[in-house]
Amino acid sequence: MPQVCTIGIDVGTTSVKVIAVDGHGEQVSYHKVVIPIHHTDAGGAEQEAPIVYEAVMQALQVVVNDVAGKFAVGQIGFSAAMHSVLAVDASGAPLSSAWTWMDLRAKEQSARLWSNPEGEEMYRRTGTPIHPMTMAMKLLWMREQAPEMLHRATKFVSLKEWIWFRWFGLWQIDESMASTTGLYATRTSTWDDLAISLVGVKPQQLSEIVPTTYCTQVAHSPVLRDLGLGSETDVNIGATDGVLANLGVGAVTPETMVITVGTSCALRVTVDRPATHAETRSFCYVLDNGKYVIGGPSNSGGVAVERMYRQVMGGMTEAELAVNLNKALQEAGDVDTGHLLCMPYVAGERAPLWNPDASAAWIGVELHHQPVHLLRAVVEGILYNAYWIATGLFEQTGKPQRLMASGGLLEVEWIRRTLADVFGIPVEYYDEGDASSVGAAMLAEIAAGKRTWGDLGLDDQEQTRHNPDPVRHEAHLAKFERFKKTVMALGLMTEAHFAAEGR
Incomplete structure (x- = not known):
């Protein structure tokens, strides 16, 4: 009789990862599928739900096939990136692309709400920062800029909810994903009345909240059965990628x-x-x-390293970029940036600046600096941030x-x-x-x-x-203080955070 394994699925921003582990927690199979993201001039960062779904099914099928005959799949766990929003009709068909956490269209709405006492109260009740990344702020943008979408959509869901619906025909959201929307009352484990009224969405346009340990079985999903999974395999709705990364380690x-x-x-x-x-x-x-x-x-994070390296080097294909960047990162370990600083905010910034308009810069570039120095400075800037x-x-x-x-x-x-x-x-x-x-x-x-x-x-x-090396730690602390002062001098912080820093 085959041993039992567990499959974990993670739908990230740029790829889907599926892993199988045995009863001792050892990896026995792994597959990754890259998924595209589209950036618009208006600050949008979107993905197509059907493409993401096909990537999930492809990666899952590879792992199921890989363990077949050696392991029986006892249970499946589900992780996904936070803050995506997709409008769907009554049949579940997408009415829009999925807006990811990188989407900045709602920056005006979030800045205005945070300057209002209602914004701080909403944050206190939900535990979700007021920022364009969240579902709540994207819905507030729709209320003001595209009200027809707010009324036309039957549901507003994350990519994870949409995949779950494709599997089981149910609109359900785990408490972890719900708590990232900005619409969930942490202390009552329900949708928050204040938040819902502020963004203009109706409670019936949101999914049913279930615990992160909620399970159903493959028997209730024809599409999962077609992959070759046993009908009695438990499928756990799981949580978000962030909290599960803590659990995973x-x-x-x-x-x-x-x-x-x-x-x-x-x-x-x-x-x-x-x-x-x-x-x-x-x-x-x-x-x-x-x-x-x-x-x-x-x-x-990695997006700053890749984008800023691409801007310095230019003219590379995707394949060349991957090879050259990996080589350059290794070489960067042997250089000293000295007084060179990098503000790595090429994609705006959430914590600690909470400024979607923050931008990137190198400060202190000298004649002897090569691309590898600039690259190391990006990495150091990420670590200082x-x-x-x-x-x-x-x-x-x-x-x-x-x-x-x-x-x-x-x-x-x-x-x-x-x-x-x-x-x-x-x-x-x-x-x-x-x-x-x-x-x-x-x-x-x-x-x-x-x-x-x-x-x-x-x-x-x-x-x-x-x-840590105590001497290098002290040197980095001194450089970190210069980093903070430079960020403030460049005006990259929001006024509220600038005041909080006591400047």
Whole structure:
């Protein structure tokens, strides 16, 4: 009789990842499919739901085929990126493209709401920062700029909800995804009346909220049965990629902070009660009943490295870019940027600036600087920005004992060493596969009763560890202070945050 495995699915911003793990948590199969994103001149960042769905089904089919005969799939967990919004009609057919977290069309609406007392109250009730990334602000934009869409749509859903509907014919949203919309009342676990009234959406235009441990079976999904999955396989609705990345690396207490640097960047800490912080606008998202993840999201991740390197080098195909950038990142570990600074805000910024109009710049470029120096400065700017976010979280949770690192950019060893030196905290690198898809698999096993929260932790995991160098830490702290002052001098912060910094 074959062993039992668990499949974890993660629908990210730029790719779909599907992983299968055995009963010991060891990876036995993995497949990734890249998905496109379209940027518009008006600040839009969109994806086509059918293309994303086909990528999910393709990756899932590869993994199911790969484990067939060796493993029976016991359960499937589901993770997805936050903040996407898709308008659909009564049949579930898309009426629009899906707007992703990078979409900035609602920046005027979010700035106006945050300057109003209702904005701070909405943030306090929902735990979701007031920012163009959120579903709430995108709906507010529609209310003002495209009211016909607000009235025409039967539902407004995330890409994850739409895929779930394609599988099971039900409009359901997990509490974790709901808590990222800006429309969910964290303390009552319901849609928030104030938020709904502010954006103009009707409660029936939103999905039914279910726990992150909610499960159904493949038997209720003809399309999943057609992949060759057993009818009794449990399918867990799961949570969002951010909170599941914490679970995936075993960071389920405040002693461990997680940093993920993929397309974007986020820092997260798991706590046992909801919390907000008006000055830093830290997020508070649900992981499970009595478990929340607070943190700060940043636009400054891999997208800044890729875009800024492309702008410097230019004239490369996608294939050439991938090869050349990887080589350049390795070479950047051997150069010293000196006084060179980079403000990596090529995609605007969420935390800590909360300014969608923030832009990128290199400061201190000298004659001897080559593209590799500029590239390293981008990476250092990303790490300084992340540390700025972390200092706000330290005020809420205290300084953690370790920093758990995951994500594509942190696969590079010198970047992890620099991360430890900047933060002054030991960095442990998670290299057991995609953290969010692993977290999805782990939550599915919790939901199915195959493991408990007490089984989780980092003590039994062997990780690559980088201890900070005290001398380099002090040097980076000095450069970090210059970084902050330069950001302020360039006017990249919102006025509210500028005031909060006491300037």
